Amino acid sequence: MGGGLLQERVVFGRRGLAATAPIQAYAYSPPADRPAARSDSDDAQSGVALLFTRLFSTDGRISRRDYKIQTLAATLVYLAIVWTIQLSLPLRSAAVWGMPVSIIYLWILTATRIKRWHDRDKSAWWWLLSCTPIVGWVWGLVECRYLKGTAGPNRFGQDPANIV
Numbered sequence: 001m002g003g004g005l006l007q008e009r010v011v012f013g014r015r016g017l018a019a020t021a022p023i024q025a026y027a028y029s030p031p032a033d034r035p036a037a038r039s040d041s042d043d044a045q046s047g048v049a050l051l052f053t054r055l056f057s058t059d060g061r062i063s064r065r066d067y068k069i070q071t072l073a074a075t076l077v078y079l080a081i082v083w084t085i086q087l088s089l090p091l092r093s094a095a096v097w098g099m100p101v102s103i104i105y106l107w108i109l110t111a112t113r114i115k116r117w118h119d120r121d122k123s124a125w126w127w128l129l130s131c132t133p134i135v136g137w138v139w140g141l142v143e144c145r146y147l148k149g150t151a152g153p154n155r156f157g158q159d160p161a162n163i164v
Helices: 040-056 064-088 091-119 124-131 135-146
Strands: 005-012 018-025
Touching (some): 064 135, 124 135
């Protein structure tokens, strides 16, 4: 037993008389082998940071499943935002507000495609192939959407299929 904080509490007897009795209170400290619990604000901040890293970073690899989900989700959010802008603003203002939204959307698609090329063990320069009309579009679609990534780790990181 360590040194605690000595306090008094009021105790009522049978006849309604009050008396004070000492109580011992101890401060809780977690065991040294277990880290202290994280707060909800820490989780929210790390979640936002993880979201921005997944969307805007070109580092690492991404699986086919995650590529499809991320591309579909980004497209649906983009369409919803653009649709809302077009319905709520005049044409000239909609173009002004829609431009940054479109740039952000294109960057998210580019970063996602680059991570998918990394999963195929190819550099980000292969993204330029997607800029070539028809042949590049079809090649990029097949490579990034339908072909498996490199099994095991490669020069861009661990296999995303093995990361839990």
